[in-house]
Amino acid sequence: MRTASRALAVLLVAAAGCACSPDSPPADRASTAPAIGGRTPPPAGAVPTAVISPRPAAAASLQPLPARPARCALPQEDHDDLRAYEVATAWRTLWVDRARGSMNLLAVAADGALWTTFWEERERASALESTSGGVRRWDGRAWRTFEIPPLPHRGPQSIVALAAASADRAWVFGYSNDGKGADTSGFIGTYDSGRWRSEALARPAADAIGWGDTAARSLGADRAWTVNERMGLLWTGREWQYHPLPAEAGALGSDGEQVWAVSGDSSSPRPAVMRWEQAGWRLIGVPTLGTPGGDVMIPSAKLRDVAVTGPDDVWAVGGVSWLMEHEYDDEGEPLERGRPVALHWNGRSWTCHWGPLGSSFPRPEWRVTAFRQAEPDGRGGLWVLGRGDLLWHLSGGRWTRHRVPAPAGYAAEVDSLARRPGTSQVYAAGSVTRRKGSAFDVSHAALWRAG
Secondary structure, eight states, rough: OOOOOHTTTTTOTTTSOOOOOOOOOOOOOOOOOOOGSSOOOTTOOOOOOBBBBSSSOOOOOOOOOOSSSSSHHHHOOTSSSSEEEEEEOEEEEEEEEEEEEEEEEEEETTSSEEEEEEEEEEEEEEEEEEEEEEEEEHHHHHHHHEEOOTTTTTEEEEEEEEEETTTEEEEEEEEEEOOOSOOOOOEEEEEOOOEEEEOOOOTTTTGGGSTTTTTEEEETTEEEEEEEEEEEEEEEESSSEEEEEEEEEEEEEEEEEEEEEEEETTTOOOOEEEEEEESOOOOOOOOEEOOOOOOOOEEEEEEEEEEEETTTTEEEEEEEEEEEEEEEEETSSEEEEEEEEEEEOOSSOEEEOOOEEESSSOTTOOOOOOOOOEEEOOSSSSEEETTTTEEEEEEETTEEEEEEETTTTTTEEEEEEEOTTTOOOOOOOOOOOEEETEEEEEEEEEEEEEE
16 A cells, blocks of 8 residues: 555646646746737736626527426425435546645647646644645646746735646736735737736726636637626627626536536525526526425525536536524534536426435535536536535436545545546546544645546
8 A cells, every 4th residue: 555655646637638747847837928919018017907898798688497396495405306325436536646735727729638726724823724726637647737827016916717728828827916905807828829918897897707716717818708697798809708607606617618607605695597698698587496394594505516417408506505504514504405407408498316414513524415517528517516525426227425535644635526528437636635633734635537
């Protein structure tokens, strides 16, 4: 059996279908800022502005589809539609970093390039401090680390969304302020021709894109979407085209030209689902998800992600949760209970699949209150992330549970899922953290793959 220290050696394997040596050269850094989109650079000290259509793109007003069924009632406590059981994992470790830190956002391009955001972990005054470590790219041979160039006269940039078309084309979305903590607005970072450039978003996009619920998805070299709240931006190869959304959106799923969005982890009082139909976005009515009555507080229903597994074959995942009025967790806070849910669209109506009842404490690790992310498995099935190291897999109409592996003495934490387009390769990014008694200590970035 491998020891934890040996397992934490850099395990560089066939991350993009290439067998590679663990002695690959160390990552380098790039922070140059070229001309914007091939145009003349702005005057010194000016803040560049991303090319966005000056007004909403002409779009038809598409009639919403009614919810069918209108409601999905919360089932009895012992009910479980998924009936998932744990099996030998289909996931294998591709890489564990020697340095402290973790990976958060993840995007995989059709050419096999992996892009991810990275957090560095440092120990200061007997405490662990995390700081942004830039954006990393795996090109089949080695990791390369980039620092996104800052905008002139702006403060630090925070990245909240990532999309990638290839090893040569990627986008990040985030926000920055004026350096004084005021006038915070969104920006776009674009990687093209071997360099990153940063551009300030103009309003109204700057007030939505780049904030916490922003989602991004590449559909190819010259096509990408980003959404947040009621704002959608479509990259046409020449400009970011502004498209208003019929409801708030914070997560995206796609398969070829099929693009769907859901409300994500937003504060929207009712989950929403919508799809892109070339002429505009159409709202697809979803059933009202039942929540309990009685002695509960703050009942909530959310759809956090959407996965397109084929034509008229779409899954929206999330859950319902509530706080118990007279029950408390180990920290004295009201106990949270809830159920994960997966809604399946067949082109005409939805089917509701409720998971088992879960709670924040105490709980078996697989009893979650909501599903967080979903990604097609490339074979007509679905991978779904709950929390920690456990993923659910739907294949052939049957659900199973899989744990991502971790070195001995470590616990795994998955933050993001992404599939390589056109394949059955699904990647997971996150970290492994050393157990230290009943607590946790040092984290190391980690990458896994199924398929």
